[in-house]
Amino acid sequence: xxxxxxxxxxxxxxxxxQALAIHFERVRQLxxxxxxxxxxxxxERMTAEAAGFYLDYSKNLITDExxxxxxxxxxxxxxxxxxxxxxxxxxxxxxxDRAVLHVALRAPxxxxxVVDGENVVPRVHTVLDKMADFCDRVRSGQWRGxxxxxxxxxxxxxxxxxxxxxxxxYEALKYYSDRAMTFRFVSNVDGTDFAExxxxxxxxxxxxxxxxxxxxxxxxxxxxxxxxxxxxxxFDGDVKSVARHFVAVSTNAEAVAKFGIDTANMFGFWxxxxxxxSMDSAIGLSTMLAIGPANFRAMLTGFxxxxxxxxxxxxARNLPVLMGLLALWHNNFFGAQTVAVxxxxxxxKRFPAYLQQLTMxxxxxxxxxxxxxVPCDTSPIYFGEPGTNGQHSFYQLIHQGTRIIPCDFIAFxxxxxxxxxxxxxxxxxxxxxGEALAVxxxxxxxxxxxxxxxxxxHRVFExxxxxxxxxxxxxxxxxxxxxxxxxxxxVFTQGAIWNIGSxxxxxxxxxxxxxxxxxxELASEEEPALAHDSSTNNLIRRYRKLKKGSL
Ligand code: G6Q
Numbered sequence: 001x002x003x004x005x006x007x008x009x010x011x012x013x014x015x016x017x018q019a020l021a022i023h024f025e026r027v028r029q030l031x032x033x034x035x036x037x038x039x040x041x042x043x044e045r046m047t048a049e050a051a052g053f054y055l056d057y058s059k060n061l062i063t064d065e066x067x068x069x070x071x072x073x074x075x076x077x078x079x080x081x082x083x084x085x086x087x088x089x090x091x092x093x094x095x096x097d098r099a100v101l102h103v104a105l106r107a108p109x110x111x112x113x114v115v116d117g118e119n120v121v122p123r124v125h126t127v128l129d130k131m132a133d134f135c136d137r138v139r140s141g142q143w144r145g146x147x148x149x150x151x152x153x154x155x156x157x158x159x160x161x162x163x164x165x166x167x168x169x170y171e172a173l174k175y176y177s178d179r180a181m182t183f184r185f186v187s188n189v190d191g192t193d194f195a196e197x198x199x200x201x202x203x204x205x206x207x208x209x210x211x212x213x214x215x216x217x218x219x220x221x222x223x224x225x226x227x228x229x230x231x232x233x234x235f236d237g238d239v240k241s242v243a244r245h246f247v248a249v250s251t252n253a254e255a256v257a258k259f260g261i262d263t264a265n266m267f268g269f270w271x272x273x274x275x276x277x278s279m280d281s282a283i284g285l286s287t288m289l290a291i292g293p294a295n296f297r298a299m300l301t302g303f304x305x306x307x308x309x310x311x312x313x314x315x316a317r318n319l320p321v322l323m324g325l326l327a328l329w330h331n332n333f334f335g336a337q338t339v340a341v342x343x344x345x346x347x348x349k350r351f352p353a354y355l356q357q358l359t360m361x362x363x364x365x366x367x368x369x370x371x372x373x374v375p376c377d378t379s380p381i382y383f384g385e386p387g388t389n390g391q392h393s394f395y396q397l398i399h400q401g402t403r404i405i406p407c408d409f410i411a412f413x414x415x416x417x418x419x420x421x422x423x424x425x426x427x428x429x430x431x432x433x434g435e436a437l438a439v440x441x442x443x444x445x446x447x448x449x450x451x452x453x454x455x456x457x458h459r460v461f462e463x464x465x466x467x468x469x470x471x472x473x474x475x476x477x478x479x480x481x482x483x484x485x486x487x488x489x490x491v492f493t494q495g496a497i498w499n500i501g502s503x504x505x506x507x508x509x510x511x512x513x514x515x516x517x518x519x520x521e522l523a524s525e526e527e528p529a530l531a532h533d534s535s536t537n538n539l540i541r542r543y544r545k546l547k548k549g550s551l
Contacts (some may be wrong), residue, residue, distance in 0.1 A: 098503070
Protein backbone atom coordinates (compact mmCIF):
# COMPACT_ATOMS: atom_id res chain seq x y z
CA UNK A 1 0.00 0.00 0.00
CA UNK A 2 1.26 3.47 -0.93
CA UNK A 3 2.48 5.64 1.96
CA UNK A 4 1.77 3.03 4.57
CA UNK A 5 4.32 2.88 7.32
CA UNK A 6 2.94 0.11 9.47
CA UNK A 7 1.26 -2.96 8.16
CA UNK A 8 -2.12 -3.52 9.78
CA UNK A 9 -3.69 -6.96 9.58
CA UNK A 10 -6.79 -7.22 7.36
CA UNK A 11 -9.86 -6.28 9.39
CA UNK A 12 -11.32 -9.73 9.95
CA UNK A 13 -7.91 -11.12 10.88
CA UNK A 14 -7.37 -8.64 13.70
CA UNK A 15 -7.56 -10.31 17.12
CA UNK A 16 -9.99 -7.75 18.48
CA UNK A 17 -12.31 -8.19 15.51
CA GLN A 18 -12.35 -11.94 15.99
CA ALA A 19 -12.88 -11.55 19.70
CA LEU A 20 -15.75 -9.14 19.03
CA ALA A 21 -17.37 -11.70 16.70
CA ILE A 22 -17.30 -14.31 19.48
CA HIS A 23 -18.36 -11.78 22.08
CA PHE A 24 -21.27 -10.69 19.89
CA GLU A 25 -22.76 -14.19 20.00
CA ARG A 26 -22.74 -13.96 23.79
CA VAL A 27 -24.26 -10.51 24.10
CA ARG A 28 -26.65 -10.29 21.16
CA GLN A 29 -29.57 -11.38 23.32
CA LEU A 30 -28.79 -9.05 26.21
CA UNK A 31 -31.49 -6.53 27.02
CA UNK A 32 -30.80 -2.91 27.93
CA UNK A 33 -33.63 -3.17 30.44
CA UNK A 34 -31.73 -5.90 32.27
CA UNK A 35 -28.36 -4.22 31.89
CA UNK A 36 -29.73 -1.10 33.58
CA UNK A 37 -31.52 -3.09 36.28
CA UNK A 38 -28.38 -5.11 37.07
CA UNK A 39 -26.06 -2.12 37.18
CA UNK A 40 -27.55 0.98 38.78
CA UNK A 41 -24.40 2.98 37.99
CA UNK A 42 -24.46 2.23 34.27
CA UNK A 43 -26.05 5.57 33.33
CA GLU A 44 -23.39 7.50 35.21
CA ARG A 45 -20.47 5.27 34.36
CA MET A 46 -20.86 5.03 30.60
CA THR A 47 -20.39 8.72 29.99
CA ALA A 48 -17.59 10.98 28.85
CA GLU A 49 -17.09 14.70 28.60
CA ALA A 50 -15.06 17.00 26.39
CA ALA A 51 -15.09 20.43 24.77
CA GLY A 52 -18.36 21.37 26.43
CA PHE A 53 -20.17 18.14 25.47
CA TYR A 54 -21.42 15.44 27.78
CA LEU A 55 -21.87 12.08 26.06
CA ASP A 56 -24.09 9.44 27.62
CA TYR A 57 -23.47 6.20 25.72
CA SER A 58 -24.98 3.90 28.32
CA LYS A 59 -28.02 3.16 26.14
CA ASN A 60 -25.96 1.26 23.57
CA LEU A 61 -26.01 -2.50 23.18
CA ILE A 62 -22.74 -2.95 24.99
CA THR A 63 -21.16 -4.32 28.12
CA ASP A 64 -17.84 -3.29 29.64
CA GLU A 65 -16.30 -6.19 27.76
CA UNK A 66 -17.68 -4.88 24.44
CA UNK A 67 -16.13 -1.53 25.10
CA UNK A 68 -12.81 -3.07 26.03
CA UNK A 69 -12.73 -5.06 22.80
CA UNK A 70 -13.79 -2.08 20.68
CA UNK A 71 -11.02 0.01 22.19
CA UNK A 72 -8.62 -2.83 21.50
CA UNK A 73 -9.84 -2.86 17.90
CA UNK A 74 -9.06 0.85 17.63
CA UNK A 75 -5.52 0.25 18.90
CA UNK A 76 -4.96 -2.76 16.68
CA UNK A 77 -6.29 -0.86 13.68
CA UNK A 78 -3.58 1.75 14.10
CA UNK A 79 -6.03 4.54 14.87
CA UNK A 80 -3.47 6.38 16.99
CA UNK A 81 -0.94 6.41 14.16
CA UNK A 82 -3.64 7.50 11.70
CA UNK A 83 -4.60 10.43 13.90
CA UNK A 84 -0.96 11.43 14.26
CA UNK A 85 -0.49 11.12 10.50
CA UNK A 86 -3.43 13.44 9.82
CA UNK A 87 -2.36 16.05 12.36
CA UNK A 88 1.23 15.70 11.16
CA UNK A 89 0.33 16.71 7.61
CA UNK A 90 1.06 13.33 6.02
CA UNK A 91 -0.58 12.65 2.69
CA UNK A 92 -3.18 10.26 4.07
CA UNK A 93 -5.53 10.92 1.15
CA UNK A 94 -3.50 8.50 -0.91
CA UNK A 95 -5.70 8.27 -4.01
CA UNK A 96 -5.35 12.02 -4.52
CA ASP A 97 -1.87 12.24 -2.98
CA ARG A 98 -2.96 14.97 -0.55
CA ALA A 99 -2.62 15.83 3.08
CA VAL A 100 -5.88 16.10 5.04
CA LEU A 101 -5.60 19.18 7.14
CA HIS A 102 -8.94 20.70 7.99
CA VAL A 103 -7.53 20.68 11.53
CA ALA A 104 -4.98 23.30 10.40
CA LEU A 105 -7.86 25.64 9.51
CA ARG A 106 -8.64 26.05 13.18
CA ALA A 107 -5.16 25.78 14.62
CA PRO A 108 -4.08 28.76 16.75
CA UNK A 109 -1.59 31.20 15.21
CA UNK A 110 1.35 29.85 17.15
CA UNK A 111 0.79 26.23 16.04
CA UNK A 112 2.94 24.64 13.38
CA UNK A 113 1.66 22.08 10.88
CA VAL A 114 4.06 21.25 8.11
CA VAL A 115 3.09 20.11 4.62
CA ASP A 116 5.77 19.60 2.00
CA GLY A 117 8.28 21.36 4.23
CA GLU A 118 6.09 24.42 4.87
CA ASN A 119 4.24 25.44 8.02
CA VAL A 120 0.73 26.11 6.68
CA VAL A 121 -0.68 27.79 9.80
CA PRO A 122 0.54 31.33 8.95
CA ARG A 123 -1.13 31.04 5.53
CA VAL A 124 -4.38 30.02 7.20
CA HIS A 125 -4.28 33.09 9.43
CA THR A 126 -3.40 35.43 6.58
CA VAL A 127 -6.59 34.35 4.79
CA LEU A 128 -8.61 34.56 8.00
CA ASP A 129 -7.38 38.11 8.53
CA LYS A 130 -8.23 39.04 4.94
CA MET A 131 -11.71 37.54 5.38
CA ALA A 132 -12.18 39.42 8.64
CA ASP A 133 -11.15 42.71 7.06
CA PHE A 134 -13.55 42.17 4.16
CA CYS A 135 -16.42 41.11 6.43
CA ASP A 136 -15.91 44.16 8.65
CA ARG A 137 -16.05 46.40 5.60
CA VAL A 138 -19.24 44.81 4.26
CA ARG A 139 -20.95 44.66 7.64
CA SER A 140 -20.08 48.27 8.50
CA GLY A 141 -21.24 49.54 5.13
CA GLN A 142 -17.77 50.64 4.08
CA TRP A 143 -17.81 48.23 1.13
CA ARG A 144 -20.56 49.49 -1.13
CA GLY A 145 -22.21 48.28 -4.28
CA UNK A 146 -21.61 49.72 -7.76
CA UNK A 147 -24.06 52.59 -7.20
CA UNK A 148 -22.85 53.35 -3.69
CA UNK A 149 -25.57 51.50 -1.85
CA UNK A 150 -24.82 49.41 1.20
CA UNK A 151 -24.73 45.62 0.71
CA UNK A 152 -27.62 43.99 2.56
CA UNK A 153 -27.96 40.68 0.71
CA UNK A 154 -25.38 37.95 0.40
CA UNK A 155 -25.86 35.01 -1.96
CA UNK A 156 -23.44 32.11 -1.70
CA UNK A 157 -23.19 30.11 -4.91
CA UNK A 158 -21.64 26.68 -4.40
CA UNK A 159 -22.57 23.03 -4.22
CA UNK A 160 -21.68 19.98 -2.11
CA UNK A 161 -18.91 20.88 0.28
CA UNK A 162 -19.04 24.49 -0.93
CA UNK A 163 -22.69 24.77 0.08
CA UNK A 164 -23.77 22.29 2.74
CA UNK A 165 -21.40 23.53 5.46
CA UNK A 166 -22.15 27.22 4.83
CA UNK A 167 -25.95 26.73 4.79
CA UNK A 168 -25.88 24.52 7.86
CA UNK A 169 -23.61 26.93 9.76
CA TYR A 170 -25.73 29.94 8.78
CA GLU A 171 -28.86 28.24 10.08
CA ALA A 172 -27.11 26.94 13.19
CA LEU A 173 -25.68 30.33 14.13
CA LYS A 174 -28.53 32.52 12.90
CA TYR A 175 -29.09 33.72 16.45
CA TYR A 176 -25.69 35.45 16.26
CA SER A 177 -26.17 36.84 12.76
CA ASP A 178 -26.74 40.41 11.63
CA ARG A 179 -30.51 40.46 11.14
CA ALA A 180 -30.31 43.51 8.90
CA MET A 181 -28.74 41.28 6.27
CA THR A 182 -30.32 38.56 4.15
CA PHE A 183 -28.42 35.39 3.32
CA ARG A 184 -29.32 33.00 0.53
CA PHE A 185 -27.63 29.87 -0.77
CA VAL A 186 -27.86 28.72 -4.38
CA SER A 187 -26.58 25.26 -5.18
CA ASN A 188 -28.82 23.38 -7.60
CA VAL A 189 -28.39 23.77 -11.34
CA ASP A 190 -32.18 23.71 -11.48
CA GLY A 191 -32.86 27.33 -12.49
CA THR A 192 -35.56 27.50 -9.85
CA ASP A 193 -32.94 27.63 -7.12
CA PHE A 194 -31.37 30.78 -8.53
CA ALA A 195 -34.66 32.38 -9.57
CA GLU A 196 -36.21 31.96 -6.13
CA UNK A 197 -33.06 33.12 -4.34
CA UNK A 198 -32.91 36.48 -6.15
CA UNK A 199 -36.54 37.20 -7.01
CA UNK A 200 -37.00 39.80 -4.27
CA UNK A 201 -33.42 41.09 -4.15
CA UNK A 202 -32.09 44.41 -5.39
CA UNK A 203 -28.87 43.91 -7.42
CA UNK A 204 -27.53 47.21 -6.08
CA UNK A 205 -27.55 45.74 -2.56
CA UNK A 206 -26.53 42.17 -3.38
CA UNK A 207 -23.14 40.52 -3.10
CA UNK A 208 -22.49 37.10 -4.65
CA UNK A 209 -19.86 34.76 -3.29
CA UNK A 210 -18.84 32.30 -5.97
CA UNK A 211 -17.59 29.42 -3.83
CA UNK A 212 -15.82 26.63 -5.62
CA UNK A 213 -12.57 24.94 -4.74
CA UNK A 214 -11.92 24.01 -8.37
CA UNK A 215 -13.91 26.84 -9.99
CA UNK A 216 -14.90 24.36 -12.68
CA UNK A 217 -17.95 22.69 -11.11
CA UNK A 218 -20.74 22.67 -13.68
CA UNK A 219 -23.57 23.67 -11.36
CA UNK A 220 -21.65 26.47 -9.66
CA UNK A 221 -20.26 27.87 -12.88
CA UNK A 222 -23.72 27.79 -14.50
CA UNK A 223 -25.25 29.59 -11.52
CA UNK A 224 -22.35 32.06 -11.31
CA UNK A 225 -22.82 32.99 -14.97
CA UNK A 226 -26.54 33.48 -14.43
CA UNK A 227 -25.75 35.64 -11.40
CA UNK A 228 -23.34 37.69 -13.50
CA UNK A 229 -26.05 38.21 -16.14
CA UNK A 230 -28.51 39.18 -13.39
CA UNK A 231 -26.09 41.72 -11.95
CA UNK A 232 -25.26 43.14 -15.37
CA UNK A 233 -28.95 43.41 -16.20
CA UNK A 234 -29.37 45.46 -13.01
CA PHE A 235 -26.69 47.94 -14.09
CA ASP A 236 -27.45 48.34 -17.80
CA GLY A 237 -24.67 45.94 -18.74
CA ASP A 238 -21.93 47.92 -17.00
CA VAL A 239 -19.17 45.30 -16.54
CA LYS A 240 -17.49 47.44 -13.88
CA SER A 241 -20.34 46.44 -11.56
CA VAL A 242 -19.03 42.86 -11.34
CA ALA A 243 -16.07 43.89 -9.17
CA ARG A 244 -18.37 45.34 -6.46
CA HIS A 245 -20.92 42.55 -6.48
CA PHE A 246 -18.82 39.41 -6.83
CA VAL A 247 -16.15 37.85 -4.73
CA ALA A 248 -14.74 34.36 -5.14
CA VAL A 249 -13.61 31.63 -2.81
CA SER A 250 -11.38 29.16 -4.58
CA THR A 251 -8.03 27.46 -4.94
CA ASN A 252 -7.99 28.28 -8.66
CA ALA A 253 -6.93 31.92 -9.17
CA GLU A 254 -6.60 31.51 -12.93
CA ALA A 255 -10.20 30.39 -13.40
CA VAL A 256 -11.43 33.12 -11.04
CA ALA A 257 -9.66 35.78 -13.12
CA LYS A 258 -11.02 34.25 -16.33
CA PHE A 259 -14.54 34.50 -14.94
CA GLY A 260 -13.99 38.24 -14.48
CA ILE A 261 -13.56 38.45 -10.73
CA ASP A 262 -10.60 40.53 -9.59
CA THR A 263 -8.27 38.13 -7.75
CA ALA A 264 -7.85 40.88 -5.13
CA ASN A 265 -11.40 39.89 -4.20
CA MET A 266 -10.59 36.22 -4.05
CA PHE A 267 -10.17 34.28 -0.84
CA GLY A 268 -7.98 31.25 -1.21
CA PHE A 269 -7.60 27.85 0.33
CA TRP A 270 -5.57 24.77 -0.43
CA UNK A 271 -5.73 21.29 -1.89
CA UNK A 272 -5.31 19.79 1.59
CA UNK A 273 -8.80 21.02 2.51
CA UNK A 274 -11.42 18.52 1.32
CA UNK A 275 -14.70 20.02 0.09
CA UNK A 276 -16.85 18.52 2.84
CA UNK A 277 -14.27 19.57 5.43
CA SER A 278 -13.96 23.14 4.17
CA MET A 279 -16.50 25.16 6.17
CA ASP A 280 -13.73 26.64 8.35
CA SER A 281 -11.74 27.79 5.33
CA ALA A 282 -12.65 30.77 3.15
CA ILE A 283 -15.65 28.63 2.11
CA GLY A 284 -17.05 29.92 5.41
CA LEU A 285 -17.00 33.53 4.15
CA SER A 286 -20.81 33.71 4.17
CA THR A 287 -20.77 32.44 7.77
CA MET A 288 -18.31 35.12 8.78
CA LEU A 289 -20.34 37.79 6.99
CA ALA A 290 -23.41 36.65 8.89
CA ILE A 291 -21.99 36.29 12.40
CA GLY A 292 -18.94 38.54 12.25
CA PRO A 293 -15.23 37.72 12.59
CA ALA A 294 -15.22 37.40 16.39
CA ASN A 295 -17.97 34.79 16.40
CA PHE A 296 -16.33 32.98 13.50
CA ARG A 297 -13.08 32.78 15.46
CA ALA A 298 -15.00 31.50 18.49
CA MET A 299 -16.42 28.78 16.25
CA LEU A 300 -12.88 27.85 15.16
CA THR A 301 -11.85 27.70 18.82
CA GLY A 302 -14.65 25.18 19.38
CA PHE A 303 -13.44 23.07 16.47
CA UNK A 304 -9.91 23.26 17.80
CA UNK A 305 -10.94 22.19 21.30
CA UNK A 306 -12.48 19.02 19.90
CA UNK A 307 -9.45 18.49 17.62
CA UNK A 308 -7.13 18.64 20.58
CA UNK A 309 -9.33 16.30 22.54
CA UNK A 310 -9.43 13.81 19.65
CA UNK A 311 -5.67 14.04 19.19
CA UNK A 312 -4.69 13.64 22.80
CA UNK A 313 -7.40 12.03 24.96
CA UNK A 314 -7.15 8.33 25.76
CA UNK A 315 -9.51 6.41 23.52
CA ALA A 316 -11.62 5.26 26.49
CA ARG A 317 -12.55 8.91 27.16
CA ASN A 318 -12.36 10.18 23.61
CA LEU A 319 -15.79 11.28 22.38
CA PRO A 320 -15.24 10.94 18.61
CA VAL A 321 -13.48 7.59 19.10
CA LEU A 322 -16.25 6.26 21.34
CA MET A 323 -18.99 7.40 18.98
CA GLY A 324 -17.17 5.97 15.97
CA LEU A 325 -16.62 2.62 17.67
CA LEU A 326 -20.22 2.38 18.85
CA ALA A 327 -21.55 3.20 15.37
CA LEU A 328 -19.26 0.52 13.96
CA TRP A 329 -20.36 -2.05 16.56
CA HIS A 330 -24.03 -1.66 15.73
CA ASN A 331 -23.35 -1.51 12.01
CA ASN A 332 -20.91 -4.38 11.61
CA PHE A 333 -22.16 -6.75 14.29
CA PHE A 334 -25.85 -6.01 14.78
CA GLY A 335 -26.32 -5.21 11.08
CA ALA A 336 -27.75 -1.73 11.71
CA GLN A 337 -27.81 -0.04 8.32
CA THR A 338 -28.57 3.48 9.41
CA VAL A 339 -27.91 6.08 12.09
CA ALA A 340 -30.49 8.72 12.96
CA VAL A 341 -29.15 12.08 14.10
CA UNK A 342 -31.84 13.87 16.05
CA UNK A 343 -31.02 17.37 17.25
CA UNK A 344 -33.53 18.72 19.75
CA UNK A 345 -32.50 22.18 18.65
CA UNK A 346 -34.28 23.97 15.84
CA UNK A 347 -31.18 25.91 14.81
CA UNK A 348 -29.56 22.59 13.90
CA LYS A 349 -32.24 21.77 11.36
CA ARG A 350 -29.72 21.43 8.52
CA PHE A 351 -27.22 19.44 10.56
CA PRO A 352 -28.51 16.01 9.43
CA ALA A 353 -28.40 17.13 5.78
CA TYR A 354 -24.83 18.32 6.27
CA LEU A 355 -23.93 15.03 7.96
CA GLN A 356 -25.27 13.04 5.02
CA GLN A 357 -22.37 14.30 2.94
CA LEU A 358 -19.80 14.25 5.71
CA THR A 359 -20.50 10.64 6.62
CA MET A 360 -21.60 9.00 3.41
CA UNK A 361 -19.27 10.73 0.96
CA UNK A 362 -16.38 10.04 3.32
CA UNK A 363 -17.08 6.44 4.22
CA UNK A 364 -19.32 5.22 1.41
CA UNK A 365 -16.53 3.09 -0.02
CA UNK A 366 -16.29 -0.61 -0.77
CA UNK A 367 -12.57 -0.78 -1.40
CA UNK A 368 -9.95 -0.51 1.30
CA UNK A 369 -6.71 1.46 0.94
CA UNK A 370 -4.91 -1.68 -0.23
CA UNK A 371 -7.31 -1.97 -3.17
CA UNK A 372 -9.21 -5.00 -1.86
CA UNK A 373 -12.90 -5.21 -1.16
CA VAL A 374 -13.77 -4.33 2.44
CA PRO A 375 -14.99 -7.50 4.18
CA CYS A 376 -17.93 -5.83 5.94
CA ASP A 377 -20.38 -2.99 5.52
CA THR A 378 -18.91 0.50 5.61
CA SER A 379 -20.75 3.76 6.21
CA PRO A 380 -24.23 3.45 7.61
CA ILE A 381 -26.87 5.71 6.07
CA TYR A 382 -27.17 8.85 8.16
CA PHE A 383 -30.44 10.70 8.28
CA GLY A 384 -32.43 12.80 10.68
CA GLU A 385 -34.68 15.70 11.51
CA PRO A 386 -34.91 17.99 14.47
CA GLY A 387 -36.95 16.82 17.43
CA THR A 388 -39.72 16.88 18.24
CA ASN A 389 -40.82 17.03 14.58
CA GLY A 390 -39.40 13.61 13.72
CA GLN A 391 -41.38 12.04 16.55
CA HIS A 392 -44.55 12.69 14.58
CA SER A 393 -43.06 11.19 11.46
CA PHE A 394 -40.48 8.40 11.21
CA TYR A 395 -39.88 7.55 14.90
CA GLN A 396 -42.61 4.90 14.60
CA LEU A 397 -40.17 2.77 12.63
CA ILE A 398 -37.38 3.35 15.13
CA HIS A 399 -39.63 2.21 18.01
CA GLN A 400 -41.54 -0.66 16.45
CA GLY A 401 -40.00 -1.39 13.05
CA THR A 402 -37.98 -4.48 12.25
CA ARG A 403 -34.60 -2.75 12.02
CA ILE A 404 -32.17 -1.43 14.57
CA ILE A 405 -31.65 2.30 14.08
CA PRO A 406 -29.04 3.68 16.47
CA CYS A 407 -29.91 7.28 17.35
CA ASP A 408 -27.82 10.26 18.33
CA PHE A 409 -29.85 12.69 20.41
CA ILE A 410 -28.36 16.17 20.65
CA ALA A 411 -29.56 18.98 22.90
CA PHE A 412 -28.53 22.07 24.83
CA UNK A 413 -29.60 22.71 28.39
CA UNK A 414 -30.34 26.40 27.76
CA UNK A 415 -32.50 27.70 24.96
CA UNK A 416 -31.37 30.74 23.02
CA UNK A 417 -35.02 31.71 22.85
CA UNK A 418 -36.48 30.91 26.27
CA UNK A 419 -40.22 30.86 25.98
CA UNK A 420 -42.42 29.70 28.84
CA UNK A 421 -42.27 25.93 29.26
CA UNK A 422 -41.04 25.24 25.73
CA UNK A 423 -37.54 24.14 26.58
CA UNK A 424 -38.51 21.75 29.37
CA UNK A 425 -41.13 20.23 27.07
CA UNK A 426 -38.55 19.87 24.32
CA UNK A 427 -35.95 18.21 26.52
CA UNK A 428 -38.52 16.04 28.30
CA UNK A 429 -39.42 14.64 24.91
CA UNK A 430 -35.83 13.88 24.06
CA UNK A 431 -35.17 12.09 27.34
CA UNK A 432 -38.44 10.20 26.94
CA UNK A 433 -37.51 9.00 23.47
CA GLY A 434 -34.15 7.64 24.62
CA GLU A 435 -35.84 5.90 27.54
CA ALA A 436 -38.65 4.45 25.44
CA LEU A 437 -36.22 3.17 22.84
CA ALA A 438 -33.97 1.52 25.42
CA VAL A 439 -36.51 0.14 27.87
CA UNK A 440 -39.59 -0.36 25.72
CA UNK A 441 -42.88 -1.60 27.13
CA UNK A 442 -43.44 -5.28 27.81
CA UNK A 443 -46.49 -7.42 27.09
CA UNK A 444 -47.15 -7.58 30.84
CA UNK A 445 -47.07 -3.81 31.16
CA UNK A 446 -49.43 -3.40 28.23
CA UNK A 447 -51.81 -6.05 29.61
CA UNK A 448 -51.74 -4.46 33.06
CA UNK A 449 -53.25 -1.34 31.49
CA UNK A 450 -56.35 -3.34 30.58
CA UNK A 451 -55.55 -3.46 26.87
CA UNK A 452 -57.74 -5.96 24.99
CA UNK A 453 -55.83 -9.16 24.13
CA UNK A 454 -55.94 -8.66 20.37
CA UNK A 455 -54.47 -5.16 20.70
CA UNK A 456 -51.63 -6.12 23.04
CA UNK A 457 -49.02 -7.09 20.39
CA HIS A 458 -49.54 -3.79 18.60
CA ARG A 459 -48.86 -1.83 21.73
CA VAL A 460 -45.76 -3.71 22.87
CA PHE A 461 -42.41 -1.92 22.48
CA GLU A 462 -39.54 -4.39 22.31
CA UNK A 463 -37.09 -1.73 23.45
CA UNK A 464 -33.38 -2.53 23.27
CA UNK A 465 -32.95 0.20 20.66
CA UNK A 466 -29.54 1.89 21.10
CA UNK A 467 -28.91 5.61 21.39
CA UNK A 468 -26.32 8.18 22.39
CA UNK A 469 -27.24 11.43 24.09
CA UNK A 470 -25.11 14.52 23.65
CA UNK A 471 -25.74 17.46 25.95
CA UNK A 472 -24.07 20.86 26.03
CA UNK A 473 -24.85 24.04 27.88
CA UNK A 474 -26.03 26.24 25.03
CA UNK A 475 -25.61 26.58 21.29
CA UNK A 476 -22.75 29.05 20.96
CA UNK A 477 -20.37 29.42 18.04
CA UNK A 478 -17.87 27.53 20.16
CA UNK A 479 -20.06 24.55 21.09
CA UNK A 480 -21.28 24.42 17.51
CA UNK A 481 -17.68 24.14 16.27
CA UNK A 482 -16.96 21.37 18.76
CA UNK A 483 -20.06 19.47 17.65
CA UNK A 484 -19.12 19.53 13.97
CA UNK A 485 -15.55 18.48 14.75
CA UNK A 486 -16.91 15.65 16.89
CA UNK A 487 -18.69 14.19 13.87
CA UNK A 488 -15.73 14.81 11.55
CA UNK A 489 -13.51 12.75 13.82
CA UNK A 490 -16.20 10.15 14.45
CA VAL A 491 -16.21 9.60 10.67
CA PHE A 492 -12.40 9.48 10.70
CA THR A 493 -12.43 6.81 13.39
CA GLN A 494 -14.80 4.56 11.48
CA GLY A 495 -12.88 5.00 8.22
CA ALA A 496 -9.56 4.25 9.90
CA ILE A 497 -10.84 0.95 11.26
CA TRP A 498 -12.24 -0.09 7.89
CA ASN A 499 -8.97 1.11 6.38
CA ILE A 500 -10.77 3.00 3.64
CA GLY A 501 -9.96 6.32 2.00
CA SER A 502 -12.32 8.68 3.81
CA UNK A 503 -11.08 11.74 1.97
CA UNK A 504 -11.66 11.04 -1.70
CA UNK A 505 -14.97 10.83 -3.56
CA UNK A 506 -14.42 8.99 -6.81
CA UNK A 507 -17.99 7.76 -6.63
CA UNK A 508 -19.32 11.14 -7.76
CA UNK A 509 -17.29 11.15 -11.00
CA UNK A 510 -19.00 8.68 -13.30
CA UNK A 511 -22.39 10.39 -13.30
CA UNK A 512 -20.71 13.76 -13.94
CA UNK A 513 -18.90 12.38 -17.00
CA UNK A 514 -22.01 10.75 -18.41
CA UNK A 515 -24.01 13.95 -17.87
CA UNK A 516 -21.49 15.91 -19.93
CA UNK A 517 -22.14 13.64 -22.90
CA UNK A 518 -25.90 13.71 -22.41
CA UNK A 519 -26.07 17.53 -22.19
CA UNK A 520 -24.95 17.63 -25.84
CA GLU A 521 -27.48 15.00 -26.83
CA LEU A 522 -30.33 16.92 -25.22
CA ALA A 523 -29.31 20.23 -26.78
CA SER A 524 -28.43 19.11 -30.31
CA GLU A 525 -30.67 20.28 -33.16
CA GLU A 526 -30.05 17.09 -35.11
CA GLU A 527 -31.42 13.83 -33.77
CA PRO A 528 -28.34 12.45 -31.97
CA ALA A 529 -27.06 8.93 -32.49
CA LEU A 530 -27.55 7.41 -29.06
CA ALA A 531 -25.41 4.59 -27.75
CA HIS A 532 -26.63 4.21 -24.16
CA ASP A 533 -28.67 1.31 -22.81
CA SER A 534 -32.17 1.18 -24.28
CA SER A 535 -33.78 2.74 -21.22
CA THR A 536 -31.49 5.78 -21.26
CA ASN A 537 -31.82 6.12 -25.06
CA ASN A 538 -35.59 6.01 -24.77
CA LEU A 539 -35.72 8.56 -21.95
CA ILE A 540 -33.52 10.97 -23.88
CA ARG A 541 -35.72 10.63 -26.99
CA ARG A 542 -38.86 11.14 -24.96
CA TYR A 543 -37.48 14.23 -23.22
CA ARG A 544 -36.42 15.72 -26.58
CA LYS A 545 -39.90 15.17 -27.98
CA LEU A 546 -41.63 16.58 -24.91
CA LYS A 547 -39.36 19.61 -25.02
CA LYS A 548 -40.30 20.27 -28.63
CA GLY A 549 -43.96 19.54 -27.93
CA SER A 550 -43.90 16.81 -30.55
CA LEU A 551 -45.16 13.90 -28.47
C1 G6Q B 1 -16.71 17.28 -1.11
C2 G6Q B 1 -16.74 17.06 -2.54
C3 G6Q B 1 -17.79 17.86 -3.27
C4 G6Q B 1 -17.37 19.27 -3.63
C5 G6Q B 1 -18.33 19.82 -4.68
C6 G6Q B 1 -18.02 21.24 -5.06
O1 G6Q B 1 -15.95 16.78 -0.36
O2 G6Q B 1 -15.47 17.24 -3.04
O3 G6Q B 1 -19.01 17.91 -2.61
O4 G6Q B 1 -17.32 20.08 -2.50
O5 G6Q B 1 -18.31 19.00 -5.80
O6 G6Q B 1 -16.74 21.34 -5.59
P1 G6Q B 1 -16.09 22.73 -5.86
O7 G6Q B 1 -15.91 23.43 -4.58
O8 G6Q B 1 -14.80 22.45 -6.55
O9 G6Q B 1 -17.05 23.51 -6.74
